[in-house]
Amino acid sequence: MSQSADDSVQRTRQRPAQRTALRELISEIEHRMADPTAKGLALAVSRAVREQALQPGDRLPPIREVARELALSPTTVSSAWGLLARAGTLRTKGRRGTVVADLGAPRDGRYRQALEHQAELSLDLSTGVPDEALLPGLGRALAAVTTAGTPRSYLDDPVLPELAEVLVDSWPYPPPAIAVVDGAMDALDLVIRTSLRFGDRVVVEHPSFPPLLDLLEAAGVQVVGVPLDDEGMVPDALTGALDTAAQAVFLQPRAHNPTGVSMTPSRAGALARIIGATDAIVVEDDSAYGIASTADVSLGTSLSGQTVHVRSFSKSYGPDLRLAALSGPEDLVGEVRRLRQLGQGWSSRLLQRVLHHLLTDAQSRAEVVAARAEYARRRKVLVDALAARGVIAGGRDGINVWVPVADQATALVRLASRGIGVAPGGPFAVLADGHDHVRVTVGLVERDLETVADEIATAALASGWGARGR
Numbered sequence: 001m002s003q004s005a006d007d008s009v010q011r012t013r014q015r016p017a018q019r020t021a022l023r024e025l026i027s028e029i030e031h032r033m034a035d036p037t038a039k040g041l042a043l044a045v046s047r048a049v050r051e052q053a054l055q056p057g058d059r060l061p062p063i064r065e066v067a068r069e070l071a072l073s074p075t076t077v078s079s080a081w082g083l084l085a086r087a088g089t090l091r092t093k094g095r096r097g098t099v100v101a102d103l104g105a106p107r108d109g110r111y112r113q114a115l116e117h118q119a120e121l122s123l124d125l126s127t128g129v130p131d132e133a134l135l136p137g138l139g140r141a142l143a144a145v146t147t148a149g150t151p152r153s154y155l156d157d158p159v160l161p162e163l164a165e166v167l168v169d170s171w172p173y174p175p176p177a178i179a180v181v182d183g184a185m186d187a188l189d190l191v192i193r194t195s196l197r198f199g200d201r202v203v204v205e206h207p208s209f210p211p212l213l214d215l216l217e218a219a220g221v222q223v224v225g226v227p228l229d230d231e232g233m234v235p236d237a238l239t240g241a242l243d244t245a246a247q248a249v250f251l252q253p254r255a256h257n258p259t260g261v262s263m264t265p266s267r268a269g270a271l272a273r274i275i276g277a278t279d280a281i282v283v284e285d286d287s288a289y290g291i292a293s294t295a296d297v298s299l300g301t302s303l304s305g306q307t308v309h310v311r312s313f314s315k316s317y318g319p320d321l322r323l324a325a326l327s328g329p330e331d332l333v334g335e336v337r338r339l340r341q342l343g344q345g346w347s348s349r350l351l352q353r354v355l356h357h358l359l360t361d362a363q364s365r366a367e368v369v370a371a372r373a374e375y376a377r378r379r380k381v382l383v384d385a386l387a388a389r390g391v392i393a394g395g396r397d398g399i400n401v402w403v404p405v406a407d408q409a410t411a412l413v414r415l416a417s418r419g420i421g422v423a424p425g426g427p428f429a430v431l432a433d434g435h436d437h438v439r440v441t442v443g444l445v446e447r448d449l450e451t452v453a454d455e456i457a458t459a460a461l462a463s464g465w466g467a468r469g470r
């Protein structure tokens with residue numbers, strides 16, 4: 001059926017009361033619109049909300065309907081909704097559509113839910129951060145950086161040339177273009193803001209990293225979860241998810257947070273073949289660079305024109321360096337640079353020089369290699385000890401273990417009562433399951449791993465109401 005025939009069937013299907021409500025809502029927006037652009041439409045909706053013509057919770061019609069009624073293109077309406085979602089005026093509610101946000105309501109997001117706990121804990125393994133004692137010393141790097149330096153212009157190349165050289169030489173594939181940004185979260189935010197529009201469809205791993213899910217929700221995109229197995233994202237499930245066009249597929253190639261899964265090279269090849277047959281971009285978040293025991297792996301080796309690869313230095317060199325590098329197609333990286341020029345401009349070259357020193361200094365490199373071995377030891381001891389107690393946790397790399405539990409709430413309370421904090425699985429879940437796990441940042445536990453395993457296994461096996469009387 002042609003689009004216009006389709007539209008007219010839809011219109012006749014609407015009941016008269018619905019049609020009147022739609023017309024009223026559109027006219028509230030229309031008479032506040034100064035110009036027929038995305039910005040004009042976004043401003044008109046904002047005014048309608050401020051003047052209470054639109055109320056928190058009001059549902060907006062689908063983008064196509066708004067576009068048709070206002071004689072705009074769907075792209076213009078989608079861009080306007082994107083601006084409004086970023087400003088917090090609109091929220092997407094999955095199948096329930098787009099609603100006017102309640103600005104008074106708390107917006108905690110998954111990130112906070114994953115990390116928040118009430119009790120004072122003697123051993124907080126909920127955080128996902130590296131062990132400070134395993135970060136390389138900064139003394140020599142700081143001593144080597146004696147001046148702050150001044151760029152010739154605020155439009156200078158934002159990447160320190162000697163750092164760019166080290167990055168290109170160590171990148172898993174020849175990168176078309178590179179940028180240095182303020183951490184992997186900054187990289188993901190910039191890629192989402194430059195490459196995705198409100199209403200776009202994106203594929204993520206299930207489970208996934210809560211702050212990424214929060215960013216995608218704030219951008220107003222539809223998130224489709226695809227499960228993982230021991231080798232990475234499941235190819236058949238990805239094929240199914242891509243039956244309907246998606247704009248991006250987000251992956252963590254190594255030491256997946258929370259599961260610890262590292263993608264195998266053959267799985268990377270299979271996923272590249274599936275995604276290569278579509279127009280979607282791949283966004284890889286290699287957050288465990290330096291401390292991952294498995295080899296660097298990227299779909300960029302066969303799909304460099306479609307791949308954004310993000311490398312964070314937080315786990316290996318320290319989260320407070322706030323540095324990550326990203327590679328991608330020239331036009332995408334160019335957009336990222338232009339967007340940054342309006343904000344922070346660039347990531348401090350002083351910090352880039354510190355990072356360059358750390359990446360090239362033999363002693364710092366040896367310290368990171370030692371940290372990698374120590375994280376692998378801690379993870380293995382805990383996973384083996386849990387298995388010996390009947391709790392089978394998967395994954396093979398990184399600082400986290402994704403522990404299956406009989407009942408999430410019981411496990412959290414039980415561990416908290418023993419002074420141990422872990423992150424609830426719920427905020428990581430994209431599909432229905434996932435609430436039956438907790439994430440344990442075992443990378444923070446240097447000794448007494450057997451005792452910690454005892455506590456975790458007991459909590460994991462305790463089930464809800466039945467367990468309380470025991």
Ligand SMILES: Cc1ncc(COP(=O)(O)O)c(C=O)c1O
Binds near residue numbers: 209252
């Ligand atoms: C998967 C993943 N992505 C991104 C980040 C944040 O990295 P950064 O400190 O570089 O922003 C983390 C930190 O835990 C992570 O686990």
